[in-house]
Amino acid sequence: MADAHAKPHHDYHLVDPSPWPFLGSVGALVTAFGGVCLMEYLKGGSFPIFGFNIANPWLFFIGIVIVLYTMFAWWSDTIKEAHEGHHTRV
Numbered sequence: 001m002a003d004a005h006a007k008p009h010h011d012y013h014l015v016d017p018s019p020w021p022f023l024g025s026v027g028a029l030v031t032a033f034g035g036v037c038l039m040e041y042l043k044g045g046s047f048p049i050f051g052f053n054i055a056n057p058w059l060f061f062i063g064i065v066i067v068l069y070t071m072f073a074w075w076s077d078t079i080k081e082a083h084e085g086h087h088t089r090v
Contacts, residue, residue: 015081020074027070031063 040047040055047055 015086018074018077020070020077024067024070024074027063027066029063031060031067034058034060034063 034057037047037055038057038060041057045055046053
């Protein structure tokens with residue numbers, strides 16, 4: 001009866017839910033949209049949204065920073081899991 005509510009034993013490590021896939025996809029979307037804005041900026045045009053001209057390089061670089069931060073944090077979590085002994089042979 002006590003085993004009915006116990007966690008099942010697996011030969012492999014099940015990772016906890018992570019925010020990194022979502023944040024990485026947001027960063028990729030911002031980078032792609034920022035790339036369009038950057039190309040319009042380099043062409044000398046404007047890209048008005050809600051009355052604001054967003055044709056500038058900043059959105060692209062913000063997206064790159066989000067993607068790089070996601071890569072750093074996700075690999076940090078992977079290294080932390082390895083040091084805790086979760087990455088072992090099955």
